[in-house]
Amino acid sequence: MSNDNYDEGMSLRMALLGLLTVSGPSSGYDLTKLFERSVNHVWQARHSQIYPELNKMAAGGLVVIEEEGPRGRKTYAVTEEGSRLLREWLLSAGPSRSIRDELALRAFLLPTLEPEEAVIALRDAARICEAKLAELEEIWRTKTQAGKGNFGRYALDLGMRQTRMFRDWARETAEEIERSIRS
Amino acid sequence: MSNDNYDEGMSLRMALLGLLTVSGPSSGYDLTKLFERSVNHVWQARHSQIYPELNKMAAGGLVVIEEEGPRGRKTYAVTEEGSRLLREWLLSAGPSRSIRDELALRAFLLPTLEPEEAVIALRDAARICEAKLAELEEIWRTKTQAGKGNFGRYALDLGMRQTRMFRDWARETAEEIERSIRS
DNA sequence: GTTTGACATGTAAAATTCGACAGGTCAATA
DNA sequence: TATTGACCTGTCGAATTTTACATGTCAAAC
Numbered sequence: 287m288s289n290d291n292y293d294e295g296m297s298l299r300m301a302l303l304g305l306l307t308v309s310g311p312s313s314g315y316d317l318t319k320l321f322e323r324s325v326n327h328v329w330q331a332r333h334s335q336i337y338p339e340l341n342k343m344a345a346g347g348l349v350v351i352e353e354e355g356p357r358g359r360k361t362y363a364v365t366e367e368g369s370r371l372l373r374e375w376l377l378s379a380g381p382s383r384s385i386r387d388e389l390a391l392r393a394f395l396l397p398t399l400e401p402e403e404a405v406i407a408l409r410d411a412a413r414i415c416e417a418k419l420a421e422l423e424e425i426w427r428t429k430t431q432a433g434k435g436n437f438g439r440y441a442l443d444l445g446m447r448q449t450r451m452f453r454d455w456a457r458e459t460a461e462e463i464e465r466s467i468r469s
Numbered sequence: 470m471s472n473d474n475y476d477e478g479m480s481l482r483m484a485l486l487g488l489l490t491v492s493g494p495s496s497g498y499d500l501t502k503l504f505e506r507s508v509n510h511v512w513q514a515r516h517s518q519i520y521p522e523l524n525k526m527a528a529g530g531l532v533v534i535e536e537e538g539p540r541g542r543k544t545y546a547v548t549e550e551g552s553r554l555l556r557e558w559l560l561s562a563g564p565s566r567s568i569r570d571e572l573a574l575r576a577f578l579l580p581t582l583e584p585e586e587a588v589i590a591l592r593d594a595a596r597i598c599e600a601k602l603a604e605l606e607e608i609w610r611t612k613t614q615a616g617k618g619n620f621g622r623y624a625l626d627l628g629m630r631q632t633r634m635f636r637d638w639a640r641e642t643a644e645e646i647e648r649s650i651r652s
Numbered sequence: 653g654t655t656t657g658a659c660a661t662g663t664a665a666a667a668t669t670c671g672a673c674a675g676g677t678c679a680a681t682a
Numbered sequence: 683t684a685t686t687g688a689c690c691t692g693t694c695g696a697a698t699t700t701t702a703c704a705t706g707t708c709a710a711a712c
Contacts, residue, residue: 297574304578315660328573337662357660357707376575376582379593388567390511391480392559394624395487399559410562441577444638451634455627478668498690520692540677540690
């Protein structure tokens with residue numbers, strides 16, 4: 287009775303419910319910013335997708351407009367039903383795989399380049415990761431100081447691990463290809 | 470002059486060009502199967518997306534229909550222009566990270582559960598990763614034995630690193646939450 | 653006072669992707 | 683010979699996502 291039709295395209299909805307659950311009542315604007323700073327490493331959405339979705343969710347009773355601020359600002363809050371839906375979705379762990387990773391796709395296609403060019407592309411990628419990592423670590427420092435609860439912390443941690451992993455892969459693969467060029 | 474407007478929605482096209490480059494002339498049917506067996510861990514596409522895309526690519530001169538077999542089978546081959554486009558795309562490394570990973574999103578949202586439930590779900594996720602890792606390692610063994618060139622090898626390595634990283638994150642986060650429960 | 657930039661919300665058209673429908677060939681086996 | 687199952691190509695409607703357009707408030711700097 288509880289978990290019948292599992293929809294694929296539920297991710298954005300769940301992400302928003304999750305952010306609202308943790309950050310408390312927020313506006314579409316807030317959520318857009320939050321999205322950029324947190325979920326962005328695993329899922330992306332623009333404000334043009336978020337605003338309509340929030341309205342649909344409000345129509346469906348998953349969230350309610352709690353207050354309307356001065357600048358037309360609308361604050362949404364999760365309802366009992368929204369909370370239940372998120373929980374059910376999280377506990378229905380299927381071996382579902384919906385993955386779309388452009389960076390990994392590039393990696394996959396790299397061997398179609400000449401070895402020398404592949405090395406250049408890999409070194410580029412590693413450099414980009416390094417920059418991103420520095421950025422994330424800065425956020426980490428300011429975040430952990432603020433001590434605002436652990437939510438974004440887990441995601442940020444995951445983001446940093448991911449970036450480090452990719453950087454290392456790029457470096458080591460570049461070195462491997464260089465070795466094979468020399469032989 | 471070479472690399473002006475970088476399009477986001479080029480991934481499917483590039484994946485197909487890459488597969489054609491490595492596997493040689495193939496039909497839409499072949500490419501669909503190939504997709505499932507290789508790129509699938511990173512990017513997904515159904516035949517209903519692949520067939521029209523191949524036709525568009527043929528119209529754009531990126532591939533040519535090399536021959537038409539008995540069963541209406543059409544064999545596509547990469548052209549000079551297609552080859553150049555793929556190369557340019559791979560060398561134009563933007564800091565763009567278009568990623569959509571449902572499993573990671575679930576993990577990200579787990580802390581919205583009660584700590585006890587989150588721990589259970591994280592352990593589940595870690596177990597799923599473990600299984601996937603075993604699967605990937607099996608592929609790795611058979612692939613490296615076959616010695617069919619490095620295509621797929623780098624991506625497979627990346628996939629294994631990614632899975633390991635995620636598993637570790639899930640485990641360590643579970644442990645951290647457990648510690649916080651006990652205090 | 654006016655310009656700039658962050659705040660704040662939306663819509664519309666286009667592209668991408670998915671799920672279902674639809675049709676046809678060929679070889680093997682029951 | 684009938685049927686099954688792999689082979690092979692496609693289209694259509696719906697959902698998801700992107701890009702660009704569109705509008706307006708408010709505070710602070712200039």
